[in-house]
Amino acid sequence: MMNRRTNLIAALMVLKLSSAWAQEGQAPVDHSHHSVAAKRIRSDVKSREKSATAPAATATDMGAMPGMDHSGMDHSKMNHHSMQGMTPSDMTGAAQNSGHDMNHGGATSGKAGDMSGMNHGGGESMSMQGGSAPPDARDPHAYSDGYDFGPIPRPKMGDEDNFGSLLVDRLESSTTRGSTAMTYDWQAWYGQTYDRALIRAEGEIESGTFKDARNELLWAHAITAYLDTQLGVRYDSGKGTDRGWLAFGIQGLLPYWLYVEATAYVNEQGRTAFRLETEYDLLLTQKLILQPRIETNFYSQRDDTRDVSSGLSNIEAGLRLRYEVRREFAPYVGIEWASRFGSAADNIRAAGKDAEEARLVAGVRLWF
Template sequence: MKPLLAAALASALLAAPAYAQSADPHAGHDMPPAPPADPHAGHHMPLAAPVDPHAGHSMPPAAPVDPHAGHVVPPATPADPHAGHNMAPPPADAPPLSPPPAEALAGPRFAADGLFDPRAMAAARAQLGREHGGGTRYTAMLDRLEARIGNGPDAYLWDAQGWYGGDIDRLWLKAEGEGTFGGRIDDAEVQALWSHAIGPWFDLQAGLRGDFRPGPDRAQIVLGVQGLAPYWFEVDAAAFVSHKGDLTARAEVEYDQRLSQRLIFQPRVEIDLSAQAVRELGLGSGLTSIAAGARLRYEFAREFAPYVGVEYERKIGDTADFARDADEGVGGWRALIGIRAWF
């Protein structure tokens, strides 16, 4: 028994220092549980976001997002300048309105005469009228002067016109014809017309026409129109009644297409008609002939422009038969070289 007690006492004395060293100084105290270990301990972490200086403050609610942000908004309708004004009619007892007194319209017809010499002002008004209206002017144009090379003998053609007068009424002269080089003039005519403006774009023309040819001559009455149709088509159309009672007509249409300020392309069409057959003139009834072509001119100056072109001319129906009976050509293609000028 004594040996057992002695061994237990010796074991207790040997264990006492180790127990004393491991004893917790807070043993017996009520301590909160230790926080869990940081799983990122020892890792390289980025800097923490700065602390919001308004954290914990009471902030007003944010403004709603503008649904039109980034849109182009038209300007607001201007305010009515009369808003809030009394726009009611004047009362019945308001004084009546009267015209200006007669003295307000008294005085000279031209107020400037009261400050300047009336004779000098009258001369100035007359000069203004001559320059800006009511004046007399003139124009002469050689529309076509050309050589025609192709089917049949080489030929030439001229087509000229001019006018003299004012804005409304004018004397208009036209002359055209054709022939063969080294031969006779096949056809020529001259027209003297009174031209009256029937609108800003067209003139009504009436007068006389004289034909000069190797065959029988004709004197004819002319009634026609000339002017600028929509889309800038130049139109010249007329009906002719001869002293023999023959009724014929002609229409010409051309258009200037500017390729540049100086280079102009001009298509042109001309047709002739007759109401009856006139064998002595070589004309059948209906459509007697047609010519269609194009010219390309270069304006060295507005008043002078040489050109080249091509044209197809053809006699139709009985007119072609009469030409064959007289051993004449009925038409074909021709190359054109010519000049257009005016002053």
């Protein structure tokens, strides 16, 4: 019974197809081959039922189908749902037999299948970045298009203002066996963020007279956020012969917050010198700070009038513990070791004094 029904349905479908082909002007169907056509239709129905259960082909799958001719496809006219259930071979055959103009991206050309103007690989011809700017593009360095502030005063940036500051790093009493001296070390600057004038002074006063004094007038230029280069002059006075120097160096904070002053000097007599001072603030608490400090001086020639020897002339190393009542005001106490070397040490010993000594210091650090 089922076979008869199937044969009847197949025959009706063949008749319907024959009628449709006749209306389109194609050759009539030979009814003597109904049984062969029915078998072919049943096979085709089973094939389509099987393909209908398969997942729909995606655009990626279509792009990777071997043997598929992209030149005739027009994605703008394709129905996505009509491709569901089709196998690659079905779509290949449909593309080859339909004769439709299938143009990727709707591109037009002189003949079907001409893809010379297309770039499927994302090459340079379709690149969306780089290349020359359009001829009417705005100049990136002239966003105002020539307009200025007019009668309105131009805004003044923060790095254009002049500021000043005074820092007294050491103002202390230094006590050794049998003597007491006053030591000072201060610097003041005035200027802008990148360029400023700097005065730096350090010395020792003993028995009311300057035992040693170093005064510098420098021009400082910022090369990083925490480091300045310096160029200027230095003048030594006090005991011995006064001398003038040309100075150049750096000053500021190195990585890990190490403060440094490194300055080289040269004078008209051909003498050269180098001074290095380093400090580091170790915060025990927010207000209690331990500061190690080292200062060394090197000279190319000895100067007996100023107790200076060639090479490493002297070194000072100490620890100071300060308490910041305010950031701008901090008293401190500490200990320092000082020594002279070479001919300077020999001259000091000949005068009946020690070339090496330990000092107790007490003072105040302030700035405003």
